[in-house]
Structure formats: C-alpha cells, structure tokens
Amino acid sequence: MNIGLVGLPKSGKTTTFHLLTGTKLDPAQTYRREATRAVATIIDTRAQKIHEITGSAKLVFTTVEYHDTPPVEMGSAKADWFSSQIAAHLKLSDALIQVVRAFGTDEMEEGIDVLRDIRLVEDELIFSDLVVLEGRQKRLQKTARLKPLSDEDKRELELLEQGKALLEENKPLRLLELPPEDKKRLRGFQFLSEKPLLVLINGDEGDMKSIESSLPSLQKELEGKNVHILSLCAQIEQEISELSEDEQAAFLADLGVTEPALKRVLRASFDLLGLLSFFTTNEKETHVWTLRGGQTALEAAAAVHTDFAQRFIRAEVVSFEDFDSLGGYPGCREKGLLRLEGKDYIVKDGDVLLIRHN
Ligand SMILES: Nc1nc2c(ncn2[C@@H]2O[C@H](COP(=O)(O)OP(=O)(O)O)[C@@H](O)[C@H]2O)c(=O)[nH]1
Numbered sequence: 081m082n083i084g085l086v087g088l089p090k091s092g093k094t095t096t097f098h099l100l101t102g103t104k105l106d107p108a109q110t111y112r113r114e115a116t117r118a119v120a121t122i123i124d125t126r127a128q129k130i131h132e133i134t135g136s137a138k139l140v141f142t143t144v145e146y147h148d149t150p151p152v153e154m155g156s157a158k159a160d161w162f163s164s165q166i167a168a169h170l171k172l173s174d175a176l177i178q179v180v181r182a183f184g185t186d187e188m189e190e191g192i193d194v195l196r197d198i199r200l201v202e203d204e205l206i207f208s209d210l211v212v213l214e215g216r217q218k219r220l221q222k223t224a225r226l227k228p229l230s231d232e233d234k235r236e237l238e239l240l241e242q243g244k245a246l247l248e249e250n251k252p253l254r255l256l257e258l259p260p261e262d263k264k265r266l267r268g269f270q271f272l273s274e275k276p277l278l279v280l281i282n283g284d285e286g287d288m289k290s291i292e293s294s295l296p297s298l299q300k301e302l303e304g305k306n307v308h309i310l311s312l313c314a315q316i317e318q319e320i321s322e323l324s325e326d327e328q329a330a331f332l333a334d335l336g337v338t339e340p341a342l343k344r345v346l347r348a349s350f351d352l353l354g355l356l357s358f359f360t361t362n363e364k365e366t367h368v369w370t371l372r373g374g375q376t377a378l379e380a381a382a383a384v385h386t387d388f389a390q391r392f393i394r395a396e397v398v399s400f401e402d403f404d405s406l407g408g409y410p411g412c413r414e415k416g417l418l419r420l421e422g423k424d425y426i427v428k429d430g431d432v433l434l435i436r437h438n
C-alpha cells in the first residue's frame with residue numbers, strides 16, 4: 081500500500097510523515113525536490129499472539145509506504161505550491177492523506193479556515209485531472225475524425241464526458257458512480273480526485289475539543305464515499321513518539337489520546353481502501369498479508385506464492401479469535417473448528433489460513 085501526503089505549505093505534512101513512519105527530520109530533505117519516501121511497519125497485535133502460540137521463528141508484518149510532498153521552492157509564489165512533479169508522485173498512491181492546518185493564530189496572514197484549505201487542495205487535484213482528461217478526450221476525438229472508433233473507445237469517450245462534467249462543476253471524480261468494468265477503463269489515468277482520501281485536521285492540543293466537534297459537519301461538506309476525516313496533534317504526537325514507551329503512555333493519557341494517531345490513521349486507511357488482513361503461520365514463520373475486501377482464498381494463495389494459486393487444492397480456515405482461545409492448530413482441530421474451504425471462499429479479516437497445494 082502506497083499513501084501520498086498532500087496539503088498546503090506549512091500544514092504539517094512533514095511532521096505527520098515523521099510521525100507515521102517513525103523517521104526523523106533530516107535537514108537535507110528540506111531541499112530535496114522529489115518526494116521523500118519511507119516505509120512503516122503495521123504492527124498487528126493479533127499476529128504477535130499467533131506468533132507466540134505457534135512459536136514460529138520469524139514474524140513478518142505488512143508495510144505501508146508513505147510519500148511526503150516536497151516543499152515549494154524558495155522564491156516561488158504561495159499559489160505555486162502544486163506542480164506537475166507533485167501530481168506525478170501522487171498518481172502512484174493508492175490513497176491520499178490531506179493534512180490541513182488548524183494550528184497557529186490569526187496573526188498568520190490568511191488565518192485558519194479548514195474548509196477553505198481543503199477546497200484549495202481539492203481544486204488543484206481537480207484541475208490536474210481535468211488536464212489529463214481533456215488531453216485524452218482530444219486525442220480520441222482526433223482519431224474519430226480519421227476512422228470510426230471502436231466500441232471500447234466510444235465507451236471511454238462517454239466516460240470522459242461524464243467525468244469532465246463533474247470536474248467542471250468543481251467536483252471530484254470520486255463522486256462518479258460507475259460499475260466495476262467502467263472503473264477499470266479509467267484506472268489507467270490514475271486520476272487524483274478519484275483516489276480515496278483521508279483528511280487530517282492538524283491542530284494544537286488546546287483546540288482539539290472544538291476541532292472534534294466540527295468534524296461531523298466537515299464530513300457532510302465532503303460528500304461522497306471514500307472520504308474520511310480525523311483530527312490529530314501532529315507536532316505533539318511526533319515529539320511524544322520519540323520518548324520511551326512508558327513515558328509515551330503517560331503523555332498520551334495526559335493529552336486525552338486513547339489511541340495514538342499512527343494507529344487511527346492506519347485503520348482509517350485500511351477502511352478507506354477496503355483492506356483486510358489474514359495470517360499464515362507455521363514453525364518457520366508467522367506472516368500478515370493484505371487483501372481487498374471480497375477477495376477469495378485463491379487470491380489469498382496468490383498473495384502468498386503464485387505457485388500456491390496454480391496448485392491450489394483447498395484452504396483450511398479458522399478465525400483469529402478461535403485460534404487464540406484454543407491455543408493454536410491442535411486445539412482447533414480437536415474441536416473441529418478448522419473449516420475446509422474451496423478457491424471461491426471470501427476471505428475475512430483475521431482469518432488464519434493454511435493453504436493446501438500439490
Ligand atoms: N503548533 C503546531 N505547529 C505545528 C503542528 N504541526 C506542524 N507544526 C509546525 O508547523 C511548521 C510546518 O510543519 P511541516 O510539517 O514542515 O509542514 P509542511 O510544509 O506541510 O511539510 C513546522 O514548524 C512544524 O513544527 C501542530 O500540530 N501544531
């Protein structure tokens with residue numbers, strides 16, 4: 081999974097990036113033009129339990145790669161914060177996180193206006209998509225003047241028209257309700273306003289209560305599926321994350337944070353993308369794998385090893401809860417809780433899978 085951070089200058093993207101990836105500020109990075117990338121491991125406590133129960137030698141978690149958008153160059157106008165270079169790196173993301181500034185005082189020239197800033201960023205994403213979309217539309221129209229379009233091209237042109245109408249109303253492509261085969265037709269364009277979006281309202285400790293109470297109305301403003309809003313104190317949480325574990329717990333409790341931003345952001349990202357985790361475990365290794373909701377046992381097998389999918393016989397499935405409470409495979413077998421499932425079985429979050437192949 082690949083997530084790009086986007087937002088206005090000084091909204092707290094880099095601070096959030098360090099918080100999410102556990103990396104530290106490298107002064108040299110400030111001057112880099114390309115996106116900074118870092119991989120964060122998703123600690124899954126269920127996998128830790130399975131690993132203990134099985135006594136496997138190794139524990140492998142899944143990871144998320146975050147990209148931080150580079151800062152605007154010295155001397156460029158504030159309005160120029162978005163560039164084709166930034167669009168190009170955001171295109172590679174499966175989802176976007178938009179960081180919005182809710183800290184600072186009215187002394188800052190433009191004051192705090194969360195909704196305004198969300199719209200400013202969205203406008204850039206929409207404009208970038210419009211350029212890509214119109215480019216393709218023109219090419220198809222040119223072809224149409226020379227020879228009849230194939231049915232496939234005709235359908236694409238219709239879809240581009242629909243998308244364009246939406247973008248011209250200043251609305252994101254996320255709002256297009258399309259059947260899967262049409263979604264597939266547009267996938268190659270990697271439209272930015274179509275990507276699942278997590279909005280992080282970044283504020284100071286003292287303002288959290290009022291920020292939180294504003295979230296429901298903000299969520300309403302950002303109509304449509306695949307948008308989710310959370311609030312966080314990036315700066316303080318980032319500072320706390322550098323302390324020892326005991327100190328961290330105490331400081332977070334002081335802040336009234338029941339769950340660190342890191343975990344909340346990850347869960348929201350998983351939900352947005354409709355992802356789930358399943359586990360495999362043996363004496364060598366306990367491994368966490370990621371699938372999209374609705375994927376099958378055969379796709380799970382392919383995630384583990386392409387060979388497993390080709391030579392798939394069946395999967396033996398037990399839920400994490402049963403695996404945990406019965407102390408592993410022997411207990412589950414004894415109680416008859418190990419279900420035999422075929423290749424079409426829809427994998428559920430928390431399934432422990434044993435893939436049988438020949
Ligand atoms: N008071 C306060 N300052 C913050 C917060 N988050 C970031 N900052 C500060 O705001 C400035 C810009 O943050 P940075 O993460 O570099 O923003 P970016 O330009 O979006 O990458 C830095 O001086 C941060 O220390 C916050 O939650 N509260």
Ligand SMILES: [Mg+2]
Pocket residue numbers: 093094095149150151
């Ligand atoms: Mg930055």
